[in-house]
Amino acid sequence: MSAIASSPLALCHQSLGARMIPFAGWNLPVEYSGLLAEHKATRQAAGLFDISHMGQVRALGKGALPALASLLANDPAKLRDGEGQYTFLLNQHGGVIDDLFLYRLGSEEYLLVVNASRHLEDLQVLTNSGCKDVLFQGAPGHTAGMALQGPKSPEILSRMLKADHTNPVPPARNRIAKYRLAGHEVLVAATGYTGEDGFEIFTDLSAGPVIWNAVLEAGKTDGLLPCGLGSRDSLRLEAGFPLNGQDLSPEITPIEAGLGFFVDLNQIRPFPGRPVLEEQKKNGTRRLCVGLKGQPGQPPPRHDYPVFQGDRKIGVITSGVPSPTLGHGIALALITTPAPACGQDLEFEVRGRRVPVKVSPRRFIPKK
Amino acid sequence: MNTPSDLLYAKSHEWLRLEKDSATVGITDHAQSELSDVVYVELPKPGRKVTAGEAIATVESVKAASDIYAPVGGEIVEANTALTSDPGLVNREPYGQGWLFRLKPDQPKPTGLLSPTDYAATLPH
Structure with missing residues (x-):
């Protein structure tokens, strides 16, 4: 993307007086009330982050699982419906093109949540893989997302999710499920990038601002603050989570990054970079x-x-x-x-x- | 943003207060606000000779490290040691207890600096 994309939540940020910066082709809030205050709120109460820039790619069709199994470093066959895993898209040298979260929504529907800076490249690699009976869908700028993070987040979310659905409230760690939230359909995944309990909420463009405002309102009395990229970075680093482009890159393998736990070599399952990773797991890096x-x-x-x-x-x-x-x-x-x-x-x-x-x-x- | 009328300013967001034999230097309210929460300050040692525009101090926030430039040439006579234990003074009192260093200017009349009005005009809004 050459132009700077605007978040579907841009007006919300504007009315909250956010300081905006360009990040990975997007104009995003870096802070609202201040990085330290936002960091502390997320550790002690809760924080709400715009993650609309994170790419959402669907893998659809009966070829989805075999395709993902031949492309990603963690084994997608381990997932049951509604479960997610951290995984990697690698190059032939075992270097990281992208680190991402893969969710199984159904036997023929998977959701990949990818880094904004790698979204287009991911789509290109996936689409050009030549895998049969699978469709990769999801160009940048078509979805909204936000992350509700912090010790108070389960309580805040539970109050908002309607009680009349079949999925447990809130979803368990690394699980994803559909809910209705503030009158709109959303996908809620129990994951995050802060080291706290938390959730990522995915929805469509028009529902984004409604849900953002509703969550902020619902969490007000709990000390929930809107949080920017500044505290997102300090929070993730305290938790030891890597940032793509810095701690991970096409020149760094997941084994070198100390993330071998998320590389599954148990099954006979060729994927790009596998021989390099096998060698590194055996002989060290x-x-x-x-x-x-x-x-x-x-x-x-x-x-x-x-x-x-x-x-x-x-x-x-x-x-x-x-x-x-x-x-x-x-x-x-x-x-x-x-x-x-x-x-x-x-x-x-x-x-x-x-x-x-x-x-x-x-x-x-x-x-x- | 607060831009006191009794100071001179550098385009790079330092202020200079002229006193009898020396001048005090700090960063402006706008600069501290842009940097946000200052967590570490590195200051020049007294006795060091500096030239105008030379990077001689560093102010670090959680986000980034930023260079601070000497608004005029001269010799450093004092660094604000209070900032070692309380760097947040730069945010709370940018024109007061959050000053950075004092220097003895080479020239009695500083050149190349902006008036409060001219500096304020360089800021957004």
Whole structure:
């Protein structure tokens, strides 16, 4: 996309006084009341994020499952109706074209939720795969989406979903189901990008603003705040989640990124990059993604800063941020193996000066 | 945005307050608002000689690191050490306790800076 796309929720953002920035071809809110306030609201109560830029692609037809099984790194055959999994679309070298969430809506209907920056490329790769009896549908800009995240989100959502449907309220982790919300049909998936309990709500363009306003209203007394891309990034990094384009790229494999758990090699199932991943799972990788944590009062780590062990440059920071929850810098870094163990001292360099960090688990906040 | 009338301004959003022998420098209300929550400030050491337009300090918010430029040439005489423990002063009091450093200007009359009105005209709205 050469032009900047406008979110279906653009008017909502405008009336909330959001500060907008271009991101992956979209004009999106970076913050409303302030990054720190939004971050804190999501950790302690709830936050609502516009994710309309996230691509929604359907795989339809009786060839959908075999097609996805021959294209994606996790095994879609493990999914039953209404279940979702994190997975990858890889190139022939095992590098990540996109990391995405795959949901099985029915035996002949799957939903892929993909990164905005990779949406068109994904569609091209899927469509050109030559798979039979499958239709890949879903160009950018035809759907609305929002993420309701935080410890209060199950309560807020449960109050809003009508009690007269057959699906459990709220849906269980990684499940997706249809509901009616504020008078409109929506798909609700229990997933997110913040490390909190939460939901992603997918709907059509016209229902988007109605649902956005209804959720904000319903959560007002719980401390729900509209949240922008700024806090979305600091929240995801505290949870150790990768950002496509930084921590994942066509030059980085899921094994190097430490995400081998989401690569399934159990079945005889050729997919792009599989031989590379098999080799890496067996013999290890030359690089590995590790967590780094700094100390309060030190300059925060940032994307692209070099990492040193003594005098030797051993890697580079792929994502870094001063953690609002922890009060010190946190980062993901791609390091030459053998990667130093957790607790070991490393340094990164910023403005000609070395700053001490310790190797840490990639999840910086406790798991829910 | 607040743009006090007794200060001079750089296009790069620093302000300069001329005093007897020195000048105090900080970032404007507009700049702190754009950066949002400041979490770390790196300041020049006293004694350092700087030239106008030189990047000599860094203000980091959660989002990004931003360079701060010397509005005039001179010698740094003091850095605001209070910012080490409370960098948020830059947001709360950009023209007060959130000042960044003091310098002794090379020239008694600074050149190349904007009046409050001219600076305000460079801001959105």
